[in-house]
Amino acid sequence: MSPIALLGFVLGYFLLLLWVAWRTSRRADNDSFFIGNRRSHWGLVAFGMVGTSLSGVTFISVPGTVTTGGFTYLQIVLGHVLGYLIVAFVLLPLYYRLALTSIYRYLAERFGSTSHRTGAGYFIVSRTLGATARLYLVVRVLQDMVLDRLGVPFWLTAAVIILMIVLYTYEGGVKTIVWTDTLQTAGMLAGLLICVGFLLWQLGLTPAGALAQMQQDGVATVFGTDPLGADFWAKQVLAGVFIAVAMTGLDQEMMQKNISVTTLRDAQKNVIVMSLVLLAVVALFLFLGGLLVQYAATVGLVASGDRLFPAVVLGHLPGWVQILFIVALISALFPSADGALTALTSSTCIDLIGLQQKAHWSEARRTRLRKQVHLGFALLFLLLVLGFRWLDDPSMVGLILKLAGYTYGPLLGLFAFGLLCRRQPREGWVPLVALAAPLLCALLDATQAHWLGGYRIGLELLLINAALTAAGLWLASLGRPPKRIQPVQPA
Template sequence: MFVRTLTAGSFVVADYVVFAIMLVVSAAVGVYFAWTDRRQKSSKEFLTGGRRLNALPVSLSLTASFMSAITVLSNPAEVYCYGAIIGFYAVSYLLTMLITSEIFLPVFYKLTITSTYEYLELRFNRATRLLGTMLFIVQTVLYTGIVIYAPALALNQVTGLDLWGAVISTGVVCTFYCTMGGLKAVVWTDVIQLGVMLAGFLAVIIQSAALQGGVITIISDSQQGGRLNFLDFDPNPLRRHTFWTMSIGGTFIWVGVYGINQAQVQRYISCKSMTHARLSLYINLLGLWSILLSSVFAGMCLYSVYKDCDPWSVGLVSAPDQLMPYLVMDILAGYPGLPGLFVAAAYSGSLSTVSSSINALAAVTVEDLIRPHAKLSEKHLSWISKGMSLSYGVLCIGMAGLASLMGGALQAAISIFGIIGGPLLGLFTLGILCPSANSKGGLVGLVSGLVVSLWVGIGAQVYPPPSELTKPLPLSTDGCNFTTADSFNWTSAALPMQPNSTATVPLHDDDGRSLMYSLSYLYFSPLGTIISISVGLIVSMLTGGCRQQVESRLLLKKEDTTFYHFIKLFKCRAKRQSRQLNLEKDREKKFGNTNPVFSDLELDLTKSSIAL
């Protein structure tokens, strides 16, 4: 057992060198693409890479874009406090890629649009497009503020560097290579940063396994501590994390990211063909699973090391998001360079997400707010795109101050995507799948979904859910053995309350308030989506939507889906078998059944497949 001290460790020269190398390489990529594309004269080349990118780098960039420092720091802390049930995000990732590939990708790719919100004007009207654009800008700026603040907090915890100095440096580096190199720089730095993130996780996992006596010991400790809580199929929507909240709520949230979010759509429509775009989504799925598995197992390592002496309970860290940096300095301080590698991993997660967001914000501003209202040359628009990247970089740095007030980074980030992304997802779904939806229905549906989502989301902040719904799993301090008498500090963080698994949640609390505000934050997105679609369809039918004509290119056609082509291929094979069967039957009539090719069962199966 370790002997715990008040300070786990500090950076040495080798750590700073590793960290600096990652920053220099990221900046150098921006300079490289700024030089190689110095003759580009179009804003679309700057924002979409000329639509000439291959599937592999785009897929890795898709993975890195929203696998941010929140993933590196908050996912392991989530497993430590609440268990590994977040591993069910793997189910939502799979469903997300299927839905995005089959429903949203075919429509957006064929329209060759730069901004996702151009679709809203084509399908509905200008007002709907502008409202969608403004909601996206607000959502992305808020989220990016959290992403900048999270790794800065890690740096402050493990190195003692000034917190806001780290915030500003994060924003400056991102803004620099986004402004210099455009989408190509963002994509290729994402590739590098994804590798650094995986390397940081591996460093922690390998050392923890060596320290604890192997992977089996870590799994056993997690099992005994109740962290392998995968068999939670409670349908109660008030429960924070269950199989249903993770798989259903998570799918809505991630479809809102991959299906309609400008940062992701802008990447896969930059591929040189739809096949490459689809392939990038499915390769990206493997990357998402790898990062999720790494972060969940890192959380299990965190619990195994501190199962008898919780640093959060005794005040060695002030928030769960600081647990991973503390572990790193505790177990890797004796290996110069490895703490720097982990902090570089957290920083890489931040850089990849912030750069993607800045590039996407610049794209929607130029395409939705400037180009339609100003007659400017492509050269001028290209310079304006770079100016927008710079401006949004500065704005996102400022928003990091607000992020410091939002509590846990993971829940805050997902809540933002649910509250704003859910209604937007409903609007796009109306446009693509519902020919009867008109502009009045789309606009009213979007506003209705947003109002309900904001009502529930803000209510959840004003009236926090009952403690029965938010208690962490048991955390122990029985094994703590400090070297400094005053290091056992009970004043900076209270011992988390132990959960009561048999507690029942009443329909109303003591003040008579409805527990609607206690709805799991993962259900904010489904709520907003369903309200938007339902209200939108009703209003559209009442205002003549059934009589309107919609261009076929704005709707999903069955010919655009791979499922349709699989069915078509299956039918062709069935027809060939049927023809062969008829030939065999003719032969039998002439020569007798001496060598039957098809049995009665095969005949029935063939007829069934033809009927499909």
């Protein structure tokens, strides 16, 4: 299909998002931006969060993982379901009891202001790197499929897409993205289902027949059985539990939407429903990956990893499927990027600048600062996307999970220590501990081949990082009396 026509559909989709943003952001204030005035419907939040959790990385990278790892990524998602139960029945009751706007305010209540800023700082680093890595992947695919053929440079593509995101999140924040994420999740899932159906028709297979063929070809393996391997099922499931806790329950972007729901009970329903839908959707993405492998073999296409899905669609499928692919890809891109931009703005304003404590400031002055921070992060997004272009990792899902292991580990250690232990560390030590733990993990990761023999550290790096953080906090608490902690009310 003509790149001009594809670009036209992208622009039309964006105009629809702008219309939704205009409808939902009227009379929005700072409370609307940060937590949606706590009036979001749990069903909308749950459905929209599926798109936020999946993102363009899932849309492109997860089908591509089938070429090398089969269906083993499903092990991680099975762990996610267990982790979301911890989020629903341990963390959400805490956040609602404390009536938090920023979840990192808990660290201030438990340890002090330095710990509060340390936790928020790690979230800002984590979410900035993760969101821009996801954003880069989708921008790269759009560049390869459409914009290169029009002579548009990569930097301009990235700048325009980031400008689009800024335009529809600038006023309404969470109040807007609860609705736009719902629209975009629907677009992404519709594209997924249609692509699966079309490939089944092209291959002349039923779903059961296709799955049987995948099992015969050895690309439908779910569980890794080598205890020394990085994909061993016990390690993957356990890592999935704590990835869900860290990247959802301890992530301001994800929790900002949850605590915008009016009641705790509805927020818990949101998380549980989202986890089950997410499991089904990821399983379908892996099934799509198996179909792509089979189709590529029938047409003699050699492609793997992140390039498999775009190569099949661009080179071998009809124009109307290319349109659906582009719309679904954009739908997968925006829920992750818009929520990240909003959450980073919120955390910086609330946790680092202390906007809510500046009661002497006028609403206009606070709004002006919030918008300046929002634009600042948009510029940072652009610079980092260009940096990922230079790096050009062949499998972004692996890179993102690796980054999460380093940057969410200290957050997981801080919250776990605060919830499970009554000790009170010396607060001046907290930033040092939070910095030392990932540095030690990096050293361990770099030297593991020399002293771990055949064992390979995989996603359990997150747990090691959290354990080192908690151990450092325990050492920093020696000789100090325990803190009296008010118990969390049951869910």
